[in-house]
Amino acid sequence: DSGVTQTPKHLITATGQRVTLRCSPRSGDLSVYWYQQSLDQGLQFLIQYYNGEERAKGNILERFSAQQFPDLHSELNLSSLELGDSALYFCASSSPGGLSTDTQYFGPGTRLTVL
Amino acid sequence: AQTVTQSQPEMSVQEAETVTLSCTYDTSENNYYLFWYKQPPSRQMILVIRQEAYKQQNATENRFSVNFQKAAKSFSLKISDSQLGDTAMYFCAFMRNTGNQFYFGTGTSLTVIP
Numbered sequence: 001d002s003g004v005t006q007t008p009k010h011l012i013t014a015t016g017q018r019v020t021l022r023c024s025p026r027s028g029d030l031s032v033y034w035y036q037q038s039l040d041q042g043l044q045f046l047i048q049y050y051n052g053e054e055r056a057k058g059n060i061l062e063r064f065s066a067q068q069f070p071d072l073h074s075e076l077n078l079s080s081l082e083l084g085d086s087a088l089y090f091c092a093s094s095s096p097g098g099l100s101t102d103t104q105y106f107g108p109g110t111r112l113t114v115l
Numbered sequence: 116a117q118t119v120t121q122s123q124p125e126m127s128v129q130e131a132e133t134v135t136l137s138c139t140y141d142t143s144e145n146n147y148y149l150f151w152y153k154q155p156p157s158r159q160m161i162l163v164i165r166q167e168a169y170k171q172q173n174a175t176e177n178r179f180s181v182n183f184q185k186a187a188k189s190f191s192l193k194i195s196d197s198q199l200g201d202t203a204m205y206f207c208a209f210m211r212n213t214g215n216q217f218y219f220g221t222g223t224s225l226t227v228i229p
Contacts, residue, residue: 002159033217043206043219056216088158103150104217106160 003027004107006091012113018079021110025072025093031055032074033094033104034066038087049074078112086114117142119209121220128197129228135182136192136223138207144168146212149183149190154222155203163205166190168212197227 003026013019025032034046036059045058049068060066063081068074078085088111092104118141128134140149151163166174166183173181178198182191194201207220 002161035217042221043217045216045218048216058216090160092160103162103165105162106152108157108159111158 002105002107004091004093004105006089006107006110008110009108010111010113012115013081014115015081015083017081017114018077019081019112021076021078021089021091021112023074023076023091023093023107025074025091026095026105029093029095029105030072031094032068032072033092034060034074034076035090035092035106036087037090037109038084043090046076081114083114086112088112117144117209117211117218119207119218119220121205121207121223123223124221125224125226127226127228128194130197130199132197133193133195134197134225136194136205136207136225138190138192138220140188140190140207140209140218142188142209142211144211148210148212149181150208150210150217151179151181151190151192152206152208152219153201153203154206155200160206164192194225199227199229201225202227 005024007022030051033048037043046060048056066076088109090109091107094104147168149166153161164176178195204222209218
């Protein structure tokens with residue numbers, strides 16, 4: 001158990017819909033990262049938040065957005081869903097600021113299926 | 116841009132034997148971190164081992180060790196005394212010292228045969 005929690009575990013929805021994925025980082029971690037893992041794309045970095053602010057952006061579509069709240073939990077919002085958005089979405093957390101704290105710890109993932 | 120290459124899509128090893136997974140990367144950075152993550156059938160990502168580029172000594176964690184060749188930009192993972200629970204997808208990952216974004220390889224699927 002990494003200490004990172006993600007809900008829901010599974011999500012099934014239809015094309016055109018909007019969903020919200022939730023992540024709670026490890027206690028004390030300030031950074032949250034979102035990744036998408038699909039069969040044909042591998043593991044892709046989407047976005048990073050640090051203490052409530054966006055820190056880095058990767059291959060995140062405009063239909064997707066994220067935020068980190070004052071209690072440090074984060075939400076990833078996916079809208080106008082397409083079949084190709086079906087994937088496993090991982091959240092990870094870390095506490096930057098020291099060699100021993102740069103490691104990212106991954107949550108169990110949310111499996112999104114778009115029908 | 117950073118790229119990470121894992122040239123072995125699938126590997127297998129007999130239980131109790133040793134196996135080495137390869138990883139190469141491309142970067143112009145001098146300071147960075149390298150990681151191996153394991154993803155078992157449960158799909159959770161589990162940190163196996165990490166290496167700081169400024170350290171010449173290879174990292175070890177129990178049965179897991181790395182062979183870090185900075186000049187060759189190579190970072191292989193050796194698993195000794197392989198166990199059935201080692202069956203998983205293994206991802207090599209690179210992280211720049213100036214940022215916390217991971218760059219992942221495409222993974223190597225390892226099967227431990229009883």
